[in-house]
Amino acid sequence: MTHLLKSDSEIHLVIENEKKRQREQLVMIASENYTSSAVLEATGSILTNKYSEGYPGKRYYAGCENVDISESLAIERAKSLFNAESANVQAHSGSQANMAAFFSMCQTGDTIMGMSLDHGGHLTHGSKVNFSGKLYKFVPFGVNRETEALDFNNLYEIAEKNKPKLIIAGFTAYPLKVDFEKFKHIADSVGALLLADMAHISGLVAGGAHPSPVAHADIVTSTTHKTLRGPRGALALMKKNFEKKFNSAVFPNMQGGPMQHSIAAKAVAFKEAMSEDFKNYSFQIVKNSKILAKSLSENGLRIVAGGTDTHMLLVDTKAIGLNGSDAESALLSSGIVVNKNSIPFDDEPPMITSGIRIGTAALTSRNMLEKDMEIVSEFILESLRNHDNSKILSSIKEKVASFSAKFIVPGLD
The missing domain is CATH 3.90.1150.10 (Aspartate Aminotransferase, domain 1)
Structure with missing residues (x-):
């Protein structure tokens, strides 16, 4: 980092100290991981210079012929990796991917069921301090007091009583295997759509170490860091009938120009996740x-x-x-x-x-x-x-x- 050292010695020192910290400490925060050198190279590439509102082949700016290729690769690799019908790789974060999913599936004021934050859910699953809790009527569910495992009987009773438009199967602090098929059965029984937020486990799903929600959920969201070992960012997988709505929810509804350097890095991470080494890592x-x-x-x-x-x-x-x-x-x-x-x-x-x-x-x-x-x-x-x-x-x-x-x-x- 000779150019950075010359240009800004203070930030250079911050990065050098962070290298030392990551090398010497045992990093055991569940949402953190190490990306590969290849992912880092793509993230720090000149693709950051390119503005590209829209989607491959349908941009509002000229000169997108190269980023069209990299974004298309990211989309196709995500679909192949997770056996999905459609994919979007533009969301800047998992929270924004969830917001786009809500916009695709619900109207403001609709009833949504999500896991309570204090039982292991996420802020975007209905917290009152989050947009989700402000725009929608959230009904929480949780775990059994004795087993501390998901209580599907209680979940069904809550769903039957409240008739939600959407049920979220997703967690930030739930350590057990998730039965997405049971979630789908409950959603179908009350006429609800199903959103799976697999931000924490997407790397395990990609490697086969955890059951996939893709066949059961209407839309699946995930961050691309955490267990997936990609750059900071998000992706969404969806049934074909939600592709147009979701894409429009991301752009132009929520975001402007996508971060093409991050999208290229996502493509690299998806390719790495197809390897036998990655499968072994997940198990x-x-x-x-x-x-x-x-x-x-x-x-x-x-x-x-x-x-x-x-x-x-x-x-x-x-x-x-x-x-x-x-x-x-x-x-x-x-x-x-x-x-x-x-x-x-x-x-x-x-x-x-x-x-x-x-x-x-x-x-x-x-x-x-x-x-x-x-x-x-x-x-x-x-x-x-x-x-x-x-x-x-x-x-x-x-x-x-x-x-x-x-x-x-x-x-x-």
Whole structure:
């Protein structure tokens, strides 16, 4: 980055420090991952210079012959990767993809069912502080208090009573396998449409490590980062009859010019996700999550829902006398990055919480295996047990950095 160093030494220093952080720390935030060098190259390419309102072959600007090719590749690869009828790759974020889906399927004021935020749902699934909760009438559903798993009987009762226009099957903090076929059955029984938000699990779906929602949902949205290991951004997959509505909802309704550098990087990520290596990575994520959950559970931590089938696990830190915020701080002091997270039926506010969310995707991208998760588990347990001892936490941080240095960092190595 010689040009950046010469032009702006302050930003250059920020990036160099971030490289050091990502190399030395154990990144275990479930929504974070490492992209490949190829994805980074496409993201930082001169395609950022091109303005291209519209869609391939139907642009409002001249000179789009090259970005038409890259966007078309991204669309076709997304369709092939997920076996979808149609795809849109222009949405800048998962939230905007969800907004476009709502605009495609509902009218303002319609009733929509989504998972409650404090049970693992997303802000765009009906939070009152979000556009979704302001424009639509949301009816929440949640998990069973005893099992902490989705309660489909209760979900059906809520749907039957409220007759929603749309049901959302999607989560940000739900660790178990999702039965999209059951969601489809309930939606059909009450005459509702189905939106699947697979932002967190799309990489697992692409690799075959989690059942796909594509055959069941009318529209499927996802971010392209997280487990999919692409650039920051989003994609949507849909039945053919929703293609025109969704495309119009993105442009011209919500966005102007698409970010062609990001779209090209999405195309690269989709191609990478078709490889055998990616398939192995997706299954390894689940293996790593399960062994980590088992190790933590056997050493006194309560794992929400009794375990995990995905890239994430939720830990009830109140069970060991710590709130989520304090647990997050202790782990960060040890070089382990997680996020505080509400757990089902949490009585703490969102900035405190009773738990933490732990993800294994980024560590799996660094080629860590089950035996490495057992070591990571020891670091986590030792940090939480000594959360108020800065000297011990500092010692653990040195061990974590030494351990982390043994593994590659995609995009850097």
